[in-house]
Amino acid sequence: MSHYQPVERKVFTVPFMVLGLIAMVGLYFLAQRFIFGMGAVTNLNGGYAWGIWVVYDIVVGTALACGGYALALTVYVLNKGRYHPLIRAAVTASLLGYALGGVGAFVDMGRWFQFYNILLPWNMNFNSVMLEVGLCVMTYILVLFVEFMPAVFERFGRKDWTHRLNKVLFLFIALGILLPTMHQSSLGSMLIAMGHKVHPLWQSLHLQPLLALLTAITMGFAIVIFEASFSAVGFARNTETKLLSGLGKGIVGLIGAYLIFRFGEILLRGKLGLIFAGDLGSLMFVIETALFVFPLAVLLSPRMREDGQMLLYAGVSLLFAGALYRFNAYLITMNPGPGYSYFPSFPELMVTVGLVAIEIMAYLVIVKKLPVLPKHARA
Amino acid sequence: MNRRDFLKAAAGGAAVACTGGAQARGNLEPAPQAVGMLFDSTLCVGCKACVSKCKEVNGMPPVTLEGKEAWDWASDLSPKTLNVIKLYQHGEGNLKDQVENGFAFEKRSCMHCVDPGCVSVCPVTALRRHPVTGIVTFHVDACIGCRTCTTGCPYNVPHFDYDDPFGEIYKCQMCNQDGVRRIDNGQITGCAEACPTGATLFGSREALMKEAKRRMALKPGETYNYPMGDVSKPGSYHEKATPAYQDHIWGEKEAGGTNVLHISAVPFDKLGMPPLPERSYASISEGVQHTLYSFMALPAVALAGLTYVVRKNLDAPAEDADAIDDKGQEEDKS
Numbered sequence: 001m002s003h004y005q006p007v008e009r010k011v012f013t014v015p016f017m018v019l020g021l022i023a024m025v026g027l028y029f030l031a032q033r034f035i036f037g038m039g040a041v042t043n044l045n046g047g048y049a050w051g052i053w054v055v056y057d058i059v060v061g062t063a064l065a066c067g068g069y070a071l072a073l074t075v076y077v078l079n080k081g082r083y084h085p086l087i088r089a090a091v092t093a094s095l096l097g098y099a100l101g102g103v104g105a106f107v108d109m110g111r112w113f114q115f116y117n118i119l120l121p122w123n124m125n126f127n128s129v130m131l132e133v134g135l136c137v138m139t140y141i142l143v144l145f146v147e148f149m150p151a152v153f154e155r156f157g158r159k160d161w162t163h164r165l166n167k168v169l170f171l172f173i174a175l176g177i178l179l180p181t182m183h184q185s186s187l188g189s190m191l192i193a194m195g196h197k198v199h200p201l202w203q204s205l206h207l208q209p210l211l212a213l214l215t216a217i218t219m220g221f222a223i224v225i226f227e228a229s230f231s232a233v234g235f236a237r238n239t240e241t242k243l244l245s246g247l248g249k250g251i252v253g254l255i256g257a258y259l260i261f262r263f264g265e266i267l268l269r270g271k272l273g274l275i276f277a278g279d280l281g282s283l284m285f286v287i288e289t290a291l292f293v294f295p296l297a298v299l300l301s302p303r304m305r306e307d308g309q310m311l312l313y314a315g316v317s318l319l320f321a322g323a324l325y326r327f328n329a330y331l332i333t334m335n336p337g338p339g340y341s342y343f344p345s346f347p348e349l350m351v352t353v354g355l356v357a358i359e360i361m362a363y364l365v366i367v368k369k370l371p372v373l374p375k376h377a378r379a
Numbered sequence: 380m381n382r383r384d385f386l387k388a389a390a391g392g393a394a395v396a397c398t399g400g401a402q403a404r405g406n407l408e409p410a411p412q413a414v415g416m417l418f419d420s421t422l423c424v425g426c427k428a429c430v431s432k433c434k435e436v437n438g439m440p441p442v443t444l445e446g447k448e449a450w451d452w453a454s455d456l457s458p459k460t461l462n463v464i465k466l467y468q469h470g471e472g473n474l475k476d477q478v479e480n481g482f483a484f485e486k487r488s489c490m491h492c493v494d495p496g497c498v499s500v501c502p503v504t505a506l507r508r509h510p511v512t513g514i515v516t517f518h519v520d521a522c523i524g525c526r527t528c529t530t531g532c533p534y535n536v537p538h539f540d541y542d543d544p545f546g547e548i549y550k551c552q553m554c555n556q557d558g559v560r561r562i563d564n565g566q567i568t569g570c571a572e573a574c575p576t577g578a579t580l581f582g583s584r585e586a587l588m589k590e591a592k593r594r595m596a597l598k599p600g601e602t603y604n605y606p607m608g609d610v611s612k613p614g615s616y617h618e619k620a621t622p623a624y625q626d627h628i629w630g631e632k633e634a635g636g637t638n639v640l641h642i643s644a645v646p647f648d649k650l651g652m653p654p655l656p657e658r659s660y661a662s663i664s665e666g667v668q669h670t671l672y673s674f675m676a677l678p679a680v681a682l683a684g685l686t687y688v689v690r691k692n693l694d695a696p697a698e699d700a701d702a703i704d705d706k707g708q709e710e711d712k713s
Contacts, residue, residue, distance in 0.1 A: 039541030046456060046538045049529035077685065079692045110524020110539050110546050123503040123521050127665045130527045131502035132672065170693050174685035178678060182671075189667055193500045193531040195634070195660035196653050205663055209671070336535050338651050339455055 004088050004151065004371035011368055019357040026354010029347040030107065038110065042348040047340025048331075050108075055330045056352050057104025059187050060323045062137065063216045065097020067227065068144060069180040070220030074250065076173050083243060085374035088151055089231070090224050092372050095144040096359045102141055103355060105134070129189045136183035143179060146172045151370045181213065188212025191329055199281045199333035201274050202325075204265045211325075214258040219322035221251050222295075225315035229308065231373060241308040248299040248311060251318065255296045259289075281333045288328060291321035403666030406635035406659045407494040410513030413584035414553065414562060415491055415630075415638030416571055417591055420645065421476050421622040422578035422605060423484035425464055429570035429579055433462040433488075436554055436561070436569035455487070458540035461551040462488040462570055467650050476622055476644035483643065485650040486579065488570070489536045489551035491515050492659070494635030497550075499661035500531035505548070512562065513584070513638050514553045522548060531661070533634055533653050567609050574607065577617065582610030584638050591628045591642050599623040635659035 033041040044051050067090035074080050075087055106112055117123045118134050125131055146165070153162045188208035191198050204211060225244045266272055275282050295314035297304075304310040331342070344352075367373050430453060434441055439459050444452035453460040465487055470480035477483075495515050497506045505522035508515050517537070528537040528548060540546035554561035554568045561568065571581035580587065590610050597603055601621045606613030622644045629647050630637035633655040643650060671677055 035544060037540075037542050037544040037546060039543075042541065044539075044541055046529065047535050049526035049539065076689045076692050079695070081696070105525075108525075110526060110541075111519075111522050112524065113545070114520075115523050117503045117521050117523050120503075123505075125499075125501055125504045126672075127499050127661075127668065128502040128527070129664060129668055130500060130525060132668070134502055170690040171686060173689045173693075174682055177685050177689075178682050181681070182678060185671075186668075189664065190527075190530075192664040192667060193496055193660050195496070195533055196655060197530070197533075206667055209667060337653055340535070 003085055003375055004154070004373060005375045006155075006371055007368050007373055009368055011365055016361060016364060019361050022350075022357040023354045023361065026350050026352075026357065029351050030354070032347065033107065033351065038108075040347075041345065041351065043342055043345045045340055045342065047336035048334075048342035050330065051342060051348060052331075052344045052352050053104055053108040053348070055327060057108070057355065058101045058137075059326045059330055061097055061104065062101040062187070063184065063219045063322055063326065064223055064319065065094045065101065066180060066184065066216045066220030067091075067223040068094030068147070068220075069177065069184075070217050071224055072173055072177050073217070074247070077177065080246075083247070086224055086228060086243065088372045089227060089367070089374075091144060091147050092151070092366055093223065093227055093363060095141070095148050096362050096366075098137065098141050098144055100355055100359045101137060104352075105137070107351065107355075129186050129193065132186045133183050133190065136179050136186070140176070140179040140183065143172050143176045147176055151372050155370045180216070184216035185209035185213040187216075187326075194334070197334055197336045198329055199335065200269075200271050201266065201281055201285050202329035202333060204262075207261055207265050210261060211258065214254055214261070215322040215325055218251055218254045218258070218318055221247050221254075222315040222318035222322070225311060226319060229312040229315070231367075241306065241311060244308075244311055244315075245305045248305050248314065252296060252299045255292055255299075255318070259292060259296075284324070284328045284332055288321060288324045291317050291324060295321070403670065404662055406657075406662050409493045409584055409636065409638070410509065410511055412511050413493070413513035413638050414582070415513070415584045415587055415640060416553075416568060417580040417582070417587040417610065417640045417642070418486045419578050419580070419594070419605075420483050420485055420641065420643035420650065421624070422576045422619075423464065423486065424576055424578075425466065425484045426575065427464050428573040428575060429486070430460070430462055430464060432569040432573035433551075434460075436559060437461060456536065456538055458538045458542075458546070458549040461549060462486065465651065467645060469649075478645055478649060481645070483645040483650065484578075485643070485652075486570075486641070487534070487651075488639070489515060489553075490534055490630060490637035490639045491551075491553060492533075492635065492637050494659035494661050496531035496533060496634075496659070496661045497528035497537055499665060500527045502527065506537070509555075512553075512555070514555050514562070515550075516552045516556055517548050517550055519547045524548075533655055533660070571608060577605045577607035577613075580606065580610050581608065584640075586610045587640055588628070588631065591631075591640055594621070594642060595624055595626055595628065597621040597624075632657045635662065 029041050038044060042051055042053070071083055071087050071090045075083050106115065109115055118131065149165060150162055153165070186209065188211055191203065191208050192205055225247060228244055266275070275285055295318040298310050298314035299305055431441065442453040442460060453463050455465070456463055465485045467483040467485060469478060472480065472482045474481035475483065491514060493513065495506070495508055498508050498515060502525065503521045503523055505518050506515060506528055507518065524539065524546065526539050529535065529539065537548045537550045539548055555563060567581035571579045580590065587610055594603070599621055602618055603621050604616045604618055606616055608614035625643055625646055627647065629641035629652060630639060634657070641647070648654070
């Protein structure tokens, strides 16, 4: 009946225990952060107000969690029903990824004990991109939660609830496409106000929202390819290469559009020379561009596109490309001015690593207990 | 078929963006009675009396170095230092106000921007520009500690206290925050009051701009009577030969201008000032944001279009229903 089923494996495996240990280390430092303040754990300073907690957990993390968004666009807007089998896994990963972003934002919030201020209408500053990001991400987490519910209802055999939810599900699906379009583009817009601190190769001003959105969608598709391939290896399931290579064709258009706007902006604003400046900025730009061009080459070739392994490489390269674009703009080439430097401290890194470990543990438990992954004959 | 619907929705959205969405604004204008300060680097002797006075007014401890407490050892702005004197040095560093083998002093504190980035980016209106005086103040009751203000400040002025588990943002509020209110009470800022040479001068932005322009017009070597304290009613004057000023009033135009103006004999990039265009980044950011979100019209149209398309596709068979067992080739049926 259902197209999905739980993976019949036990939960407490060795990798799961290792993840648990890593999570404990992260939680230990997290406790320190709340008791002694952020300075006890992070290397944040007056020039670098945002470190990896913001840039990885929120900016990169939520882009990695765009699988649900990208697939919803494909299945429900472009009406490509054959990708439907992948959607529950993608929504699950999105829910967990955005939950990480939400937790990350709370952990990074210096005055977390009055976070509710952002929900009070008389406090809201509608000029602020951060306000849009905050409210939109919160709403989207709720939407993802609702979109995830069918798997839970199915597990507990509540067809009546599924039926009721199905009547209004279209509204949540539509919101689930609109909201990421809004806040993923805003995560780019946030760089505009940072002005001269953002390296000129990454400070595209009016184009920031478009570039952020295009790369977020490519990362969404790439994570679907990555997760499906990884699940296939990890759980000894059939690969979905045929399905995935179809997604690849959509990605080609997105990367193409991105590269045209990216290089067009650099060319028109006369910043081409900066690519050859031979400094950190030009090095990072070249690496980042190569990571975008490699998947483009793979996906343009019909032969390589059908090769499951090449497809996985292309997906991983694209994930790194989008992540590096964000890291470069927000952190690596960001320069607040003389006298400031930043590299994350060990405890700071471990908090992020620990939170990611918890996210992966949650994913493993969910796919083993709930009907999330597509039903398959055993390989 | 649904591609046509999609295009229709997209076209509707584009129409909204073009008509209701032309919300780009220019830089903000100075507040009607903007107050500020004029810092003349050539008058500063680096005594740091202003740093010490600032600590006294704001109730902050002096920064000590290896237990030594001579005035203040603060080397940069911090949660405990809202105003600091920094030193430019080159080569032998013994010629005042010279680029080569010279030195110069630079005051760093909130510039009280005319179009403040921190105010523009704060999600919860914890930073506010006073509608009459233009003074930029911080309101801890609203602050969530996200530090977007720090990222949006071209000068890295707002400092979050990371060492306090219940930390907050610290910045110069022109001695006019609740509990101090020197300006409202007819006093001048602590740093301007303490300055023994008139290097830091208090006054209205307009009067200070006039004073700065007057100094720009002087010939190097000409004697000039420098006012001290409040530019409109100076406490005293001192006579001094005019230095060779750079023909540049920092804060006249930078990123929409500032209420705290700086003049100097050494170029400002040497003094650590950032490269800023005349257009404020806040105005660009708000222009983009209000184009996309004007009255939420664009998102509303997009949501309506998406709802329609999604609902239709949920009911109808998938466009590629018969292609599911195909070779994975997409067939477009338009």
